[in-house]
Amino acid sequence: MALAGNVSKGVDLSRWEIVIGLEIHVELLTDSKVFCGCATDFGGEPNTRVCPVCLGLPGSLPVLNAKALEYAVKTGLALGCEIAPFSKFDRKNYFYPDLPKAYQISQYDLPLCRHGHLDIEVNGEKRRIGITRVHLEEETGKSLHAGTSIVDSPYTLLDYNRAGIPLVEIVTEPDLRSPEEARIFLEELKRVVEFAGVSDVKMEEGSLRCDANISVRPRGETRLGTKTEVKNMNSFRAVQRALEYEAARQVAVLESGGRIEQETRHWDEAAGVTRGMRSKEQAHDYRYFPEPDLVPIVLTPEQIEKWRQELPELPAARRERLMREYGLPPYDAEILTTSRKLADFFEEAARQFPDPKMVSNWVMGELLRLLKAEGKELDQVNVTPARLVGLLQLIRAGTISGATAKEVFEEMFRTGQEAAAIVERRGLQQISDEETIRQLVQKAIAANPEAVESYRKGKEKAIGALVGQVMRETRGKANPQLVNRLLLEALGKPGQ
Amino acid sequence: MEKLSQEQVEHVARLARLALREEEKAIFAEQLGQILAYAAKIRELDLANVEPTAHVLGLTNVTRPDEVRPSLSQEEVLQNGPEVQDGYFRVPRIVEEG
Ligand SMILES: [Zn+2]
Numbered sequence: 001m002a003l004a005g006n007v008s009k010g011v012d013l014s015r016w017e018i019v020i021g022l023e024i025h026v027e028l029l030t031d032s033k034v035f036c037g038c039a040t041d042f043g044g045e046p047n048t049r050v051c052p053v054c055l056g057l058p059g060s061l062p063v064l065n066a067k068a069l070e071y072a073v074k075t076g077l078a079l080g081c082e083i084a085p086f087s088k089f090d091r092k093n094y095f096y097p098d099l100p101k102a103y104q105i106s107q108y109d110l111p112l113c114r115h116g117h118l119d120i121e122v123n124g125e126k127r128r129i130g131i132t133r134v135h136l137e138e139e140t141g142k143s144l145h146a147g148t149s150i151v152d153s154p155y156t157l158l159d160y161n162r163a164g165i166p167l168v169e170i171v172t173e174p175d176l177r178s179p180e181e182a183r184i185f186l187e188e189l190k191r192v193v194e195f196a197g198v199s200d201v202k203m204e205e206g207s208l209r210c211d212a213n214i215s216v217r218p219r220g221e222t223r224l225g226t227k228t229e230v231k232n233m234n235s236f237r238a239v240q241r242a243l244e245y246e247a248a249r250q251v252a253v254l255e256s257g258g259r260i261e262q263e264t265r266h267w268d269e270a271a272g273v274t275r276g277m278r279s280k281e282q283a284h285d286y287r288y289f290p291e292p293d294l295v296p297i298v299l300t301p302e303q304i305e306k307w308r309q310e311l312p313e314l315p316a317a318r319r320e321r322l323m324r325e326y327g328l329p330p331y332d333a334e335i336l337t338t339s340r341k342l343a344d345f346f347e348e349a350a351r352q353f354p355d356p357k358m359v360s361n362w363v364m365g366e367l368l369r370l371l372k373a374e375g376k377e378l379d380q381v382n383v384t385p386a387r388l389v390g391l392l393q394l395i396r397a398g399t400i401s402g403a404t405a406k407e408v409f410e411e412m413f414r415t416g417q418e419a420a421a422i423v424e425r426r427g428l429q430q431i432s433d434e435e436t437i438r439q440l441v442q443k444a445i446a447a448n449p450e451a452v453e454s455y456r457k458g459k460e461k462a463i464g465a466l467v468g469q470v471m472r473e474t475r476g477k478a479n480p481q482l483v484n485r486l487l488l489e490a491l492g493k494p495g496q
Numbered sequence: 497m498e499k500l501s502q503e504q505v506e507h508v509a510r511l512a513r514l515a516l517r518e519e520e521k522a523i524f525a526e527q528l529g530q531i532l533a534y535a536a537k538i539r540e541l542d543l544a545n546v547e548p549t550a551h552v553l554g555l556t557n558v559t560r561p562d563e564v565r566p567s568l569s570q571e572e573v574l575q576n577g578p579e580v581q582d583g584y585f586r587v588p589r590i591v592e593e594g
Binding site: 030031032036037038039045046047048049050051052055063064065066067068069086088093095096097110143144145154155156157158159160285287290292294295296297298 | 507511513550551552553555556557558559560561562563564565566567568569570573574581582583584585586587588589590
């Protein structure tokens with residue numbers, strides 16, 4: 001295990017077992033907020049998507065967004081949960097101005113979903129991670145701290161545009177046994193939620209966030225050690241790094257005879273360390289009570305079954321099918337299911353082209369390379385499955401070479417033009433006409449007596465100069481296999 | 497009748513961000529004790545077959561369609577804010593208490 005920071009240097013983790021549980025918040029992809037009609041779009045001027053309900057003005061009343069309920073239940077179904085036939089909302093009371101009401105509408109003892117699981121594969125081993133619960137709650141507003149950090153800022157600025165966006169909180173069992181496993185779990189969870197169509201899970205926009213509970217215990221011990229809660233991790237990679245650091249820190253403390261304080265620790269990405277909040281030890285007392293402004297939710301088995309039927313194929317099933325139906329290797333299936341859009345793109349193209357592996361190579365290769373280079377999402381670019389197929393057909397027909405095809409693809413990626421049109425306009429068709437190439441070959445032989453001489457004396461590599469000349473003459477468009485064959489025909493075997 | 501302890505009253509007051517004078521603490525210790533005793537009467541009943549009440553109305557599943565409705569203007573949103581700055585509410589710095 002790679003260890004970060006000074007505290008963990010020289011710590012031997014092999015005698016210790018790491019126990020991790022995660023708490024993940026995912027924003028649901030509704031148009032309006034969970035209890036009012038304010039829009040949920042990202043960005044915008046501060047405090048412009050706020051109304052009396054999400055501002056908590058006296059006399060306003062929340063009404064549950066039907067879509068948010070549906071998406072929360074679908075999240076639970078996608079994670080194999082039991083759906084509660086009877087559920088309700090509760091107030092979580094706290095004084096923190098990220099919500100203007102001084103409480104958050106959440107769910108306490110009767111969450112919508114419980115007892116689920118998600119299967120992941122870690123180093124070739126299948127692992128089933130338990131999901132304790134999934135419940136629906138409201139997102140908080142955004143706090144901006146003046147000054148360099150929360151500690152030395154003289155005041156705090158508040159924007160309530162995000163306050164009231166529907167959020168599911170997903171809590172796992174303490175089933176994860178390594179920081180790497182935690183990262184792999186999050187990656188799979190992200191895929192499941194995205195495939196289920198309930199969230200766009202953009203971590204950079206904060207629509208998926210994760211806190212972690214972690215403890216260590218000597219191998220063989222069955223009781224759990226004292227845990228710490230690690231917060232402020234902004235990427236899956238950061239989750240793994242933070243937990244690697246924290247596990248090593250805990251082991252170092254225990255091995256030197258110390259004891260672990262149960263506390264919240266912040267991950268400092270730049271320094272690569274977790275830091276205790278130095279807060280007064282005091283258990284949270286949220287004084288949950290049933291939300292009197294919202295009535296309970298009763299779900300019939302028929303309704304739950306209908307939503308279950310509506311769930312699209314989830315990543316694990318899709319990976320299996322891509323391998324089975326298109327004969328793809330596991331690696332390809334894994335990459336192609338990193339997002340539902342990518343998998344859809346592949347399948348739409350593969351259905352129109354006889355060689356699925358070639359489609360997969362282009363999607364995983366050139367398409368992903370350019371998307372990454374441009375920092376774009378698939379739906380922000382002009383390449384469509386049909387256009388990719390158009391390009392692949394040109395390669396298959398020998399109209400263009402593989403090298404030219406990459407060039408055409410880049411232009412197609414930028415302009416959205418059809419491959420055939422780009423090839424036509426730029427005159428990139430491969431020259432495969434034997435007579436034309438034979439003439440060029442003769443010309444090259446006549447113009448390079450030295451190369452011909454040394455080739456005939458047995459220096460096979462000398463033919464390269466001749467091929468080069470033909471390619472130059474045709475600005476790279478001559479069919480290279482044809483040039484080679486005709487040159488060999490004209491020159492005879494070397495040494496003769 | 498049970499009285500609340502001084503510590504319990506201080507804890508509850510702290511959670512509600514109420515500053516109580518010493519004589520008020522004594523009054524509330526008494527009064528909150530009475531309220532709890534009154535609520536505790538329910539324990540005298542046999543409730544083995546009674547579902548806990550989640551809501552008094554008896555309604556369920558009141559929802560609205562996922563449709564965007566106009567929000568307030570930024571000016572309207574901020575007009576009751578004691579301090580505002582650049583379109584934001586401004587509050588004293590937040591100190592996490594744990
Ligand atoms: Zn609102």
